[in-house]
Amino acid sequence: MDIILTHSQQSLQSRHSFALPAYARTVIELNDEAQLPNIQWQEPFWILGEGTNTLFLEDFEGTVLVNQLRGVQITEADDAWLVSVAAGENWHGLVCSLSAQGIHGFENLALIPGSVGAAPVQNIGAYGVEVGQFITAVDIWDLQSQQALQWTHADCEFRYRESRFKRKHNRHLLITQVHFALPKQWVPELSYPDLRNLPADVSASELMARVIAVREAKLPDPKRLPNAGSFFKNPVVSAERAQELLSKYPMMPQFFMENGDVKLAAGWLIDQAGLKSAAVGDAAVHQQQALVLVNHGRASGEDLRALARSIQDQVATRYGVTLEPEVRLLSKQGVDANL
Ligand SMILES: Cc1cc2nc3c(=O)[nH]c(=O)nc-3n(C[C@H](O)[C@H](O)[C@H](O)COP(=O)(O)OP(=O)(O)OC[C@H]3O[C@@H](n4cnc5c(N)ncnc54)[C@H](O)[C@@H]3O)c2cc1C
Structure with missing residues (x-):
């Protein structure tokens, strides 16, 4: 049987970027999909990535499941790169790694903190691009019925900072993997004011450098x-x-x-x-x-x-x-x- 790393009465202060003083009754660290059938769903229950969009206003009287699943797979199709990423990967790490390999599309979303698994939940977006544009499917583990599911792009119902995952009755759905298709023909998105003065033939790395510079100048580093x-x-x-x-x-x-x-x-x-x-x-x-x-x-x-x-x-x-x-x-x- 796979071991589940469980902690009782654990501080959540370092597990969310607003760093409020709060404790969880139980914290489970998920490192391997093989652990999934051993995890019991009982409310209150909260799925956590890197905690950059979650604030624990008080002690949480339930279980926090921290997703730390890792792994990236890339395959080549005729007109796109197909990238499948485990939910516990860091989002900005993925953006940098893909860009370095010549796989473009996520440049406007550089430096958004958090995990890949949380990205579809609120359909992260910045500078005119939303992650949902690139998502073809999402692998899910239903913690309640203990079965694996897959939602297509249409099933996810992406909207501005919204998706079907965000709804209350879907809180038992754990995203384990996200599948992306990044078109080989890259077209820069420069419509936002901070990017408008870039030349139309800007390179992907120049665009990403600008996005990072603008974000660093405007947003405080949570660390x-x-x-x-x-x-x-x-x-x-x-x-x-x-x-x-x-x-x-x-x-x-x-x-x-x-x-x-x-x-x-x-x-x-x-x-x-x-x-x-x-x-x-x-x-x-x-x-x-x-x-x-x-x-x-x-x-x-x-x-x-x-x-x-x-x-x-x-x-x-x-x-x-x-x-x-x-x-x-x-x-x-x-x-x-x-x-
Ligand atoms: C400085 C700063 C700048 C930011 N800028 C942007 C921005 O430009 N655009 C933007 O869209 N957001 C932005 N955010 C918000 C944040 O980066 C995103 O919401 C990010 O996706 C959160 O990732 P996380 O892993 O930290 O999520 P968490 O805070 O851990 O979780 C967020 C939500 O996703 C759910 N969740 C997490 N992982 C899973 C999973 N595997 N399965 C199912 N549900 C899951 C949680 O239950 C929760 O509802 C910013 C945050 C910070 C601190």
């Missing part, structure tokens, strides 16, 4: 200043509502989406609501990037919750727009959707 990246999603409103807001706030950045809706910049809304120096205890709005909340050292889950609620309230009062967390906020028993 130095604990954070979970964008705390809130950019809210999406109807074109009509966007026009009303624009007539009142002519400088408001707006991004038109394919379906006609309009995405607003949550960071701008927070900044313009005068919340750039807002803080509760050691939980604070980051000075250079208002969309990022940071932990200056000793923030508690309650500090963070109070700060996030106050930002939500003030933005709603001023703009009539509801900010929803992009991060997963965990209470004692599971996801705390209402902050």
Whole structure:
């Protein structure tokens, strides 16, 4: 029988990038798919990758399964590279390794922290590219029924920072492997303002270097200043509502989406609501990037919750727009959707 590495009453502080002081009743480290049939699903249960999008607001009264499955396989098709990656691989490590091998497409997604297995969950995206564009299928282990499944691209229902995996009733689905197809004919995506001044014939490595430089300049490194990246999603409103807001706030950045809706910049809304120096205890709005909340050292889950609620309230009062967390906020028993 394969050994399952289980720890009782383990600190989660170093297992999530916001580094709140919290404990889990049990932590299981998954290193081999052969362990899977021995893992019992019993709620509360939480699947964790590198914890860069998960915040443990209080002690978690259940089991945390940390996915550490490793392995990358690459095969060549006529017009694309087919890449299958175990869920515990590091995302940025994969991007660098593929790029070094001349396999392109993920350059705009460079430096996004976290694991490959978490990437389909919120359909990670940056600078005009979303990971779902490249995903052909996802291998899953259903922890409840103890069987292996495979979802196609269409089954995953990718949307902006969303997928079917994110739904509450799918929390027992453990992603074990992600299959990608990266077209051999690479076309750079340069539509975002930070990339617009790159030449149309930019090389993939130049594009990636720019993306990394922009991200390093804008986003705090969680290893130095604990954070979970964008705390809130950019809210999406109807074109009509966007026009009303624009007539009142002519400088408001707006991004038109394919379906006609309009995405607003949550960071701008927070900044313009005068919340750039807002803080509760050691939980604070980051000075250079208002969309990022940071932990200056000793923030508690309650500090963070109070700060996030106050930002939500003030933005709603001023703009009539509801900010929803992009991060997963965990209470004692599971996801705390209402902050
Ligand atoms: C500084 C910073 C910058 C960031 N920038 C971006 C950005 O530009 N774009 C973007 O989209 N995101 C961004 N993020 C968010 C984060 O990088 C992504 O959400 C990433 O995919 C999280 O990976 P993780 O392994 O740390 O996930 P975790 O936090 O461990 O988990 C996130 C969610 O995925 C689930 N999950 C994890 N692994 C599995 C699995 N194997 N099977 C099933 N469910 C699983 C968890 O249950 C949870 O719901 C940023 C975060 C930080 C800290």
